[in-house]
Every structure is written in C-alpha cells, then in structure tokens.
Amino acid sequence: MRPLGLLRLLCLLCLTAAGCSDGPDSYGDDPADLQLPPRGTADFLAWVEEGHYLAWSCEAEAHPPRPRSGHGRNRICSNDALAAAATGEGPYPVGAAAVKEVLDDAGGIRLYAVYRKVEAGDGGDSWYWFEGSRDRVVANGEGDGTCTGCHASAPRDFVFTVVPAS
Numbered sequence: 001m002r003p004l005g006l007l008r009l010l011c012l013l014c015l016t017a018a019g020c021s022d023g024p025d026s027y028g029d030d031p032a033d034l035q036l037p038p039r040g041t042a043d044f045l046a047w048v049e050e051g052h053y054l055a056w057s058c059e060a061e062a063h064p065p066r067p068r069s070g071h072g073r074n075r076i077c078s079n080d081a082l083a084a085a086a087t088g089e090g091p092y093p094v095g096a097a098a099v100k101e102v103l104d105d106a107g108g109i110r111l112y113a114v115y116r117k118v119e120a121g122d123g124g125d126s127w128y129w130f131e132g133s134r135d136r137v138v139a140n141g142e143g144d145g146t147c148t149g150c151h152a153s154a155p156r157d158f159v160f161t162v163v164p165a166s
C-alpha cells in the first residue's frame with residue numbers, strides 16, 4: 001500500500017474509534033421511566049439532571065472513594081430493582097441500576113457514573129455503563145471496557161455497593 005493510503009486508513013480507524021468511545025446520544029429509551037436511566041449521552045444527562053434518582057435508596061452522605069475505587073469523593077443511589085435484590089445471589093435482575101454523584105472539592109457534582117442491567121446473565125456486556133458530564137464523556141455503552149475491567153472484581157455481578165431500601 002502507498003504511504004498516503006496507509007495514512008488515510010490509520011486516520012479513518014482512529015476517527016472511528018473516537019466516535020465509538022463517545023457512543024450515541026440516544027438509544028430511544030423512554031425518559032419518563034423514573035426507575036430506569038435512559039441510555040445515551042444526551043438522554044441520560046437530561047434525565048439525571050432532573051434528579052429522579054434522588055427518590056431511590058441513596059447514601060445519606062458523600063464519602064471518600066472506597067478502596068480500589070476508580071472514582072473521586074462520591075454518593076451512591078440504588079434503584080428499587082437493585083435494592084430489592086441486595087440479599088440474593090448470582091446476577092442481578094434486568095432493570096437493576098445505580099447512579100453515583102462524583103463530587104468536586106467544593107461538594108458540587110462534577111460528573112455522574114451509572115450502570116444499568118440490560119440483559120439477563122453474567123458479563124460486563126449485560127450492563128450499560130455511562131460516566132461523564134456535559135463537558136466530557138468517559139464511557140457510554142454496553143460492556144464499556146473503561147468500567148468493566150475494574151468492576152469485574154466486585155463481589156457480585158459487577159456491583160460494589162447496594163444501598164438498602166430504608
């Protein structure tokens with residue numbers, strides 16, 4: 001292949017990869033479901049900023065990142081499906097989800113992290129993962145490798161924390 005051809009190919013590959021890591025803005029999920037964060041950057045951020053997850057089971061206060069955490073100071077909320085499955089075994093049910101507020105030094109929300117079980121069974125692909133803010137998207141997609149590598153070491157089905165229903 002001519003050098004210019006190779007350069008073009010490499011460029012195309014890297015553009016495609018960058019596009020993939022941002023993921024889509026919408027998956028067409030229903031944003032009116034207060035228990036189920038819609039997937040996709042635009043849909044999720046609009047939904048989370050409306051604060052529906054604050055009616056879930058939430059930690060009373062923010063805490064420093066726990067051991068092995070890839071996150072900063074944070075506060076976690078579990079939805080009803082996740083909280084209800086807290087004492088079971090094996091994979092969590094489809095529809096289980098958590099939202100994490102990651103805070104800045106002044107205590108404001110710097111970004112959100114979320115996962116949502118989208119398929120029955122094991123594996124990082126059975127969860128949708130998103131982390132980011134309006135300025136920057138770190139992860140957006142099923143089985144996103146930025147998240148699954150570390151969450152695979154969680155005690156049960158990629159979940160570190162379940163906030164029990166109060």
Ligand code: HEC
Nearest residue numbers: 065066068069070098113114130131139147150159160161
């Ligand atoms: C290096 C390890 C690591 C990486 C990488 C990581 N996490 Fe986490 N995550 C943790 C740990 C440990 C916790 C437990 C609580 C904490 O962070 O203080 C956690 C907590 C969470 C929670 C709250 C619910 C729970 O199970 O505790 C969500 C949601 C979450 N992570 C999403 C993500 C997403 C989305 C990504 C990818 C962008 C990601 N995480 C990357 C280690 C990691």
